[in-house]
Amino acid sequence: MRLFPRSGHRKVQGDGYLKLVMLEGKDIGVSGTLLQEVQFTAGQRVRMHFHQATREVFYCLEGPAPFVINGEKVVMEEGDCLVCEPGDVHGNPVIGNDFRILVLKVGLREHDTVWLD
Secondary structure (H helix, E strand, C coil): CCCCCHHHCEEEECCCEEEEEEEEHHHHCCCCEEEEEEEECCCCCEEEEEECCCEEEEEEEECCEEEEECCEEEEECCCCEEEECCCCCEEECCCCCCEEEEEEEECCCCCCEEECC
């Protein structure tokens, strides 16, 4: 058993969001995995992008959590799960409200993100 307190999570400021890195592959013994909490702020945006190999599992902690995925608007409510497959184009052109999600990345590879705008 190992406890990873929230106070020890590494913060990474992204373009339109703040990531709290909770667990990495070395922490759980599975390379290519990453668990992070991502906080989005109203008025920001997340550029459209996709991952070549990485699969992302989103879990909505605090919503609603709106995204555009493959041209379709998707709104997650608290407790909803969503899976973005490699190649799914996703982002958030206009973040209208604050929200938080957990993101589990599976099959994570360096330089795997392709930004489109």
